[in-house]
Amino acid sequence: xxxxxxxxxxxxxxxxxxxxxxxxxxxxxxxxxxxxxxxxxxxxxxxxxxxxxxxxxxxxxxxxxxxxxxxxxxxxxxxxxxxxxxxxxxxxxxxxxxxxxxxxxxxxxxxxxxxxxxxxxxxxxxxxxxxxxxxxxxxxxxxxxxxxxxxxxxxxxxxxxxxxxxxxxxxxxxxxxxxxxxxxxxxxxxxxxxxxxxxxxxxxxxxxxxxxxxxxxxxxxxxxxxxxxxxxxxxxxxxxxxxxxxxxxxxxxxxxxxxxxxxxxxxxxxxxxxxxxxxxxxxxxxxxxxxxxxxxxxxxxxxxxxxxxxxxxxxxxxxxxxxxxxxxxxxxxxxxxxxxxxxxxxxxxxxxxxxxxxx
Amino acid sequence: xxxxxxxxxxxxxxxxxxxxxxxxxxxxxxxxxxxxxxxxxxxxxxxxxxxxxxxxxxxxxxxxxxxxxxxxxxxxxxxxxxxxxxxxxxxxxxxxxxxxxxxxxxxxxxxxxxxxxxxxxxxxxxxxxxxxxxxxxxxxxxxxxxxxxxxxxxxxxxxxxxxxxxxxxxxxxxxxxxxxxxxxxxxxxxxxxxxxxxxxxxxxxxxxxxxxxxxxxxxxxxxxxxxxxxxxxxxxxxxxxxxxxxxxxxxxxxxxxxxxxxxxxxxxxxxxxxxxxxxxxxxxxxxxxxxxxxxxxxxxxxxxxxxxxxxxxxxxxxxx
Numbered sequence: 001x002x003x004x005x006x007x008x009x010x011x012x013x014x015x016x017x018x019x020x021x022x023x024x025x026x027x028x029x030x031x032x033x034x035x036x037x038x039x040x041x042x043x044x045x046x047x048x049x050x051x052x053x054x055x056x057x058x059x060x061x062x063x064x065x066x067x068x069x070x071x072x073x074x075x076x077x078x079x080x081x082x083x084x085x086x087x088x089x090x091x092x093x094x095x096x097x098x099x100x101x102x103x104x105x106x107x108x109x110x111x112x113x114x115x116x117x118x119x120x121x122x123x124x125x126x127x128x129x130x131x132x133x134x135x136x137x138x139x140x141x142x143x144x145x146x147x148x149x150x151x152x153x154x155x156x157x158x159x160x161x162x163x164x165x166x167x168x169x170x171x172x173x174x175x176x177x178x179x180x181x182x183x184x185x186x187x188x189x190x191x192x193x194x195x196x197x198x199x200x201x202x203x204x205x206x207x208x209x210x211x212x213x214x215x216x217x218x219x220x221x222x223x224x225x226x227x228x229x230x231x232x233x234x235x236x237x238x239x240x241x242x243x244x245x246x247x248x249x250x251x252x253x254x255x256x257x258x259x260x261x262x263x264x265x266x267x268x269x270x271x272x273x274x275x276x277x278x279x280x281x282x283x284x285x286x287x288x289x290x291x292x293x294x295x296x297x298x299x300x301x302x303x304x305x306x307x308x309x310x311x312x313x314x315x316x317x318x319x320x321x322x323x324x325x326x327x328x329x330x331x332x333x334x335x336x337x338x339x340x341x342x343x344x345x346x347x348x349x350x351x352x353x354x355x356x357x358x359x
Numbered sequence: 360x361x362x363x364x365x366x367x368x369x370x371x372x373x374x375x376x377x378x379x380x381x382x383x384x385x386x387x388x389x390x391x392x393x394x395x396x397x398x399x400x401x402x403x404x405x406x407x408x409x410x411x412x413x414x415x416x417x418x419x420x421x422x423x424x425x426x427x428x429x430x431x432x433x434x435x436x437x438x439x440x441x442x443x444x445x446x447x448x449x450x451x452x453x454x455x456x457x458x459x460x461x462x463x464x465x466x467x468x469x470x471x472x473x474x475x476x477x478x479x480x481x482x483x484x485x486x487x488x489x490x491x492x493x494x495x496x497x498x499x500x501x502x503x504x505x506x507x508x509x510x511x512x513x514x515x516x517x518x519x520x521x522x523x524x525x526x527x528x529x530x531x532x533x534x535x536x537x538x539x540x541x542x543x544x545x546x547x548x549x550x551x552x553x554x555x556x557x558x559x560x561x562x563x564x565x566x567x568x569x570x571x572x573x574x575x576x577x578x579x580x581x582x583x584x585x586x587x588x589x590x591x592x593x594x595x596x597x598x599x600x601x602x603x604x605x606x607x608x609x610x611x612x613x614x615x616x617x618x619x620x621x622x623x624x625x626x627x628x629x630x631x632x633x634x635x636x637x638x639x640x641x642x643x644x645x646x647x648x649x650x651x652x653x654x655x656x657x658x659x660x661x662x663x664x665x666x667x668x669x670x671x672x673x674x675x676x677x678x679x
Binding site (some may be wrong): 016067068069070191192193196199200202203234235244264265267269273279281284287288291292295296297299300312351353 | 363366370371373374375377378384385386387388389392393395396399400481494582633
């Protein structure tokens with residue numbers, strides 16, 4: 001179990017050291033101490049999410065009743081940082097005390113693996129190969145939809161809590177999620193309902209009502225699954241990989257959202273997060289260009305290109321037994337984490353303008 | 360500070376400036392979106408039967424005349440059953456506004472049906488107006504003037520001419536040609552309301568030209584158009600060339616003989632209205648006077664009130 005120093009916890013929670021100490025004393029949260037040296041406090045992730053929830057109640061900056069909102073991380077081009085943004089937003093909103101559920105919609109299961117699960121292993125394989133059963137993925141969102149008359153798997157059997165019940169919840173994905181694409185394509189021919197499967201799932205799943213934020217981590221490209229994810233959300237967060245911005249993809253996404261808004265009388269927003277910023281002249285010019293092309297849409301906290309980002313996606317140990325972790329959790333002191341915290345604050349402020357999020 | 364740092368700062372400032380825009384429309388709440396989606400899907404999924412008495416004409420309806428024989432023919436075809444449903448939307452008072460199917464509604468009434476098949480849609484005021492007017496565009500029996508009224512209505516609601524063209528599927532130049540009806544003076548427009556089918560939009564420029572030089576001509580034209588509406592449908596005496604001919608040849612005479620108002624209100628010594636007299640021309644030189652009075656007058660009183668006023672106002676038109 002990874003431990004965090006007080007300084008790291010303070011960075012991750014975006015709160016002063018004093019506020020954290022005060023709330024953990026008030027709440028009687030037991031913080032472990034190192035067995036050697038100065039016996040420094042060792043905060044677990046569970047402690048951090050607990051403190052985050054208590055801080056929200058204590059500071060009363062973030063309103064106690066946030067209406068439920070959904071965001072979808074999507075851009076047609078792969079490798080732009082969808083999963084990076086989605087997993088870190090899930091973690092960071094949870095540290096702010098916002099009840100968050102992240103839904104992995106990529107059949108490659110990248111968000112699921114980044115949150116510590118193994119999408120290639122189900123409980124049968126785990127038993128046969130003597131792998132930890134709690135990291136196996138048996139069900140995905142498709143199992144809860146009851147498509148084509150198949151029995152619905154209950155929410156409790158599907159949901160995972162990668163960082164304990166106080167952290168974000170996860171609806172994982174695995175390769176079999178790809179099958180819902182064919183089903184949705186057939187259903188789309190008969191009814192508009194196919195585009196609303198995730199929207200309806202969000203509205204009609206009682207266990208989901210307690211969550212204030214649902215984050216869909218969509219796969220790349222355009223498909224019926226992606227369309228359903230876009231139709232379900234209130235805001236699309238589109239990471240723009242600055243090494244080669246997919247301007248065509250962005251344009252396509254923006255016009256697709258316009259079409260959905262027109263059809264559904266909704267007001268889904270698009271926000272662009274520049275990712276992988278380097279300070280070459282060309283990269284700066286590109287960044288300036290998208291900011292001019294999409295006024296009001298580019299979140300002004302570009303994520304710097306960091307060698308640590310790919311590290312968060314790869315196992316350190318050779319036998320791949322160490323769990324992967326979202327960037328912010330792995331590197332709480334990095335300036336990239338600070339950018340992600342600023343992005344989360346900005347998005348929170350846009351989703352809930354009166355919600356009391358830091359501007 | 361290095362040049363590079365300057366560049367980075369400049370881009371950061373640009374990002375902040377471009378992001379800081381007034382907030383867009385607020386996010387639509389999930390429940391509200393769900394309600395809209397349900398209604399939209401219900402619309403696609405099937406029809407509902409709605410009682411005829413709950414169906415109101417749309418206030419956006421640009422059509423003024425529903426020829427009786429046209430409705431009869433439609434009713435005949437509907438006798439075996441309703442082929443296509445009416446398109447309606449729910450109003451706040453629980454009734455429904457017809458967006459498409461005003462003629463079918465009338466035919467159903469004629470057939471003494473109690474209810475008709477409808478699809479219920481959810482739409483905004485502008486979309487409702489667009490639906491009504493676009494639906495009329497496809498009907499043959501709608502006159503140019505009625506179409507022009509529809510376009511003008513959409514423009515009044517905030518659409519551009521190009522938008523109107525796209526919405527109703529008509530070339531933009533035809534839209535602007537038809538809209539020239541509204542350059543005609545008010546009396547003619549009022550007469551067209553009664554007899555919208557009497558002229559195509561192609562006559563508008565010629566009519567404008569004919570009445571441009573004298574004021575009386577507009578009144579004469581309005582009168583002729585109104586009279587043609589009262590005449591029987593098979594009356595072939597009406598034609599635009601004839602009217603234009605009359606206006607141009609009689610222009611001088613018309614100018615000399617200023618046309619008198621068709622309504623006269625007679626007041627007492629305290630300047631209070633006691634009588635209204637309406638003058639209807641039955642044919643050339645023969646008039647019918649309709650006297651509208653709030654209470655009964657004796658013959659003597661009437662004569663006393665009327666004699667002088669009529670002579671003053673219409674003496675030259677009426678003769679003795």
